[in-house]
Amino acid sequence: MFLGTYTPRLDVKGRLILPAKFRPQLADGLVITRGQERCLYVFSVQEFERIHEQMREASMSSKQARDYVRVFLSGATDEVPDKQGRVTIAPMLREYAGLDQDLAVIGAGTRAEIWSAAAWESYLQEQESQFAETDQDIIPGL
Template identity: 50%
Template sequence: MRFMGTFTPKLDEKGRLFLPAKYRDVLAEGVVVTRGQEHCLVVWPPEVFDRESERQAEQPLTNKGARAYARMLFSGGDEVVPDKQGRIGIPAVLREYASLEREVVVIGVRDRFEIWNPTSWRDYQEAELAAFAELDDE
């Protein structure tokens, strides 16, 4: 599945997120939620996370950046199965990392999706839109 689009669901009082309806069927068996870069969260279908895990495992342990990436990715990860209403629980440590409260932004990013604090997403977009407009085949 390709994940595309921008959605603005809300977290409930228990820190659960309603998955966008168009994603629910493909994610019914579960997802992996991890820290992402730029202080967002990444939600991976298990098979996509497995590919990322394999790619990570190919990195030498002597590579300091690879070790740091693996530590951040896996130490904050959580495997979650959506409930019957299509909600996934976001652990408190991950909500804190991404500064998530009630309002969130969910963006599709090809083979995964990200969960952002709305202010952080707006700031990121503003900073990146000019660079996006200027992209060239360099």
């Protein structure tokens, strides 16, 4: 499970050093792709395969499903971290997420997310007050 918030930097070659706590789960390979809210999603290969199988069940007659699958998969890159735990983020993905040198890498359960540090701070500031005020059962059982 991916948990926590980390603030690594992107180097001049577009590489990110993965948080040490995430490395064991991603050591055999990972997939980076576009996520919602202009962040990047990072999945272990096994989790990405599970998600892809779910996508295969979507109706091909649904334009919304076709559009989502195209955007999601066309931006996906597979990587294997090097010995220092570094992975390269493709230029198109860096552009999509507006990444510069300062990043926020967060754990989101079954995936990690990569955000520009400024975008994450803005998002978190907006969402924290709503989170604190939540008085409904948004997630069953919590």
